[in-house]
Amino acid sequence: MxxxxxxxxxxxxxxxxxxxxxxxxxxxxxxxxxxxxxxxWKAIYGGGESLGxxxxxxxxxxxxxxxxxxAFYFNNLDRxxxxxxxxxxxxxxxxxxxxxxxxxxxxxxxxxxxxxxxFMIPGMAxxxxxxxxxxxxxxxxxxxxxxxLFFSFLINSQxxxxxxxxxxxxxxxxxxxxxxxxxxxxxxxxxxxxxxxxGWLAEVLKVLPFQAIxxxxxxxxxxxxxxxxxxxxxxxxxxxxxxxxxxxxxxYHAARQRLFVQGG
Amino acid sequence: xxxxxxxxxxxxxEKVYYLGLLWEYLKNYMKTxxxxxxxxxxxxxxxxxxxxxxxxxxxVIFMHTDSLGGWNQNEVIFVYGFFMVPYGVFSCxxxxxxxxxxxxxxxxxxxxxxxxxxNLFQIFLENVDPPALFxxxxxxxxxxxSGANLGLPFEWWTIPxxxxxxxxxxxxxxxxxxTLTSLSFYSDAxxxxxxxxxxxxxxxxxPVTIYNRAIQVLLTWIIPFAFVxxxxxxxxxxxxxMRGMALLTPVVGAVFLGIGLLSWNYGxxxxxxxxx
Numbered sequence: 001m002x003x004x005x006x007x008x009x010x011x012x013x014x015x016x017x018x019x020x021x022x023x024x025x026x027x028x029x030x031x032x033x034x035x036x037x038x039x040x041w042k043a044i045y046g047g048g049e050s051l052g053x054x055x056x057x058x059x060x061x062x063x064x065x066x067x068x069x070x071a072f073y074f075n076n077l078d079r080x081x082x083x084x085x086x087x088x089x090x091x092x093x094x095x096x097x098x099x100x101x102x103x104x105x106x107x108x109x110x111x112x113x114x115x116x117x118x119f120m121i122p123g124m125a126x127x128x129x130x131x132x133x134x135x136x137x138x139x140x141x142x143x144x145x146x147x148x149l150f151f152s153f154l155i156n157s158q159x160x161x162x163x164x165x166x167x168x169x170x171x172x173x174x175x176x177x178x179x180x181x182x183x184x185x186x187x188x189x190x191x192x193x194x195x196x197x198x199g200w201l202a203e204v205l206k207v208l209p210f211q212a213i214x215x216x217x218x219x220x221x222x223x224x225x226x227x228x229x230x231x232x233x234x235x236x237x238x239x240x241x242x243x244x245x246x247x248x249x250x251x252y253h254a255a256r257q258r259l260f261v262q263g264g
Numbered sequence: 265x266x267x268x269x270x271x272x273x274x275x276x277x278e279k280v281y282y283l284g285l286l287w288e289y290l291k292n293y294m295k296t297x298x299x300x301x302x303x304x305x306x307x308x309x310x311x312x313x314x315x316x317x318x319x320x321x322x323x324v325i326f327m328h329t330d331s332l333g334g335w336n337q338n339e340v341i342f343v344y345g346f347f348m349v350p351y352g353v354f355s356c357x358x359x360x361x362x363x364x365x366x367x368x369x370x371x372x373x374x375x376x377x378x379x380x381x382x383n384l385f386q387i388f389l390e391n392v393d394p395p396a397l398f399x400x401x402x403x404x405x406x407x408x409x410s411g412a413n414l415g416l417p418f419e420w421w422t423i424p425x426x427x428x429x430x431x432x433x434x435x436x437x438x439x440x441x442x443t444l445t446s447l448s449f450y451s452d453a454x455x456x457x458x459x460x461x462x463x464x465x466x467x468x469x470x471p472v473t474i475y476n477r478a479i480q481v482l483l484t485w486i487i488p489f490a491f492v493x494x495x496x497x498x499x500x501x502x503x504x505x506m507r508g509m510a511l512l513t514p515v516v517g518a519v520f521l522g523i524g525l526l527s528w529n530y531g532x533x534x535x536x537x538x539x540x
């Protein structure tokens with residue numbers, strides 16, 4: 001049975017590989033995004049003191065790592081699920097002898113592995129050539145970062161699954177999916193590191209799951225968080241991974257009761 | 265395939281014919297939207313939230329600095345207000361998101377091509393998105409507020425210039441996205457450029473002078489997103505150094521719209537259908 005789930009990872013990876021040319025333009029444009037952010041921050045720093053606990057060099061690294069992490073954890077599971085719901089093909093998937101949500105997560109992971117190898121790694125190499133990115137030398141920072149990156153993927157995918165499953169209840173969740181995308185980019189710390197937000201907003205964001213996607217791993221990688229702090233960050237990620245399982249299980253069961261197909 | 269003209273009627277009647285089509289499509293749009301009423305508002309809010317992201321970015325930046333490349337907070341906010349106006353108009357009338365999947369892979373393009381109205385015009389109409397205009401309204405409000413804070417004079421040419429520059433910026437957007445979308449006539453795989461381009465366009469709203477030379481050239485002449493934000497806004501802000509660029513906006517708009525239409529029409533001629 002586990003083998004069958006593993007096959008979903010493999011098949012999605014191979015499917016992505018068939019369309020890999022698409023990703024060359026992606027690398028270019030992510031690099032451009034990093035570049036524009038880099039120059040904006042450079043203009044803000046001007047003199048060169050530190051902002052929100054980030055030095056200029058750390059900020060450059062943070063921006064590069066955050067975008068490259070996004071290159072890995074990003075996926076369209078929400079859209080895939082809501083399409084399955086809207087065209088009715090979810091009915092067939094529900095009677096098959098597997099867990100639909102778990103299959104989607106596996107497919108997301110297959111995409112993630114592809115994105116890691118053919119998007120994130122080469123993208124990072126190019127970003128390092130162009131911008132003064134400082135990679136950590138401590139092996140613990142690297143090991144920690146890779147584990148945290150995996151949790152970024154899990155948490156982001158969980159949020160996607162929740163958004164997608166909402167199509168059961170709102171019939172058309174196009175707007176919700178767009179809203180989710182904006183919220184994740186802003187509140188995860190991709191656009192602005194959370195420590196730079198005004199105090200009250202930073203406090204609010206600290207009790208939301210989004211910071212676990214970008215901000216926390218990025219803080220570890222840039223060396224702002226070290227030693228025991230790394231374990232705390234990992235703890236926060238594990239916490240949110242477990243907590244987000246609850247709405248998924250609930251939505252999944254509620255959805256099976258509610259299933260009605262809009263044509264198709 | 266030869267380009268088919270709108271209908272077998274004279275110039276004036278053709279215009280009426282296209283306006284009639286626009287009206288019919290808008291009516292159709294309303295009917296579709298009323299089926300999913302709650303979603304309409306979710307979409308308006310999500311659009312505004314997207315704009316808010318950028319707005320928050322500006323506010324956060326100015327919590328930590330007084331000027332961005334020599335521009336103060338109100339100036340940067342004013343530029344952003346202007347930026348929202350053409351972007352709203354563009355998103356309302358021109359939306360090519362998912363063109364390749366919908367029209368080429370699923371074969372909808374064949375249906376469009378058998379009809380008399382120009383194919384690109386039909387595609388625009390089938391994807392109208394009026395809630396996007398809320399963004400334009402908010403943009404005007406932002407310009408008014410930050411303009412008042414800056415004490416900008418309201419001249420006789422302010423409104424006409426705003427209209428001309430808005431239309432020029434819309435032409436630039438249309439040109440760029442039409443060109444990129446027409447690439448899907450040449451390659452089978454849907455290109456990933458379009459969604460990512462959406463990230464880059466918003467950088468035209470910052471004072472381009474903060475970027476290094478290569479990015480300045482890129483944003484000015486290759487994908488001229490500086491002309492949908494900072495350059496035209498500089499005219500109202502009375503920024504001497506960018507006045508020339510601001511006045512160039514309509515020219516850039518015409519050139520890029522021309523490139524877009526040419527590459528589109530050329531692409532359509534190559535189109536053979538997906539055979540599904």
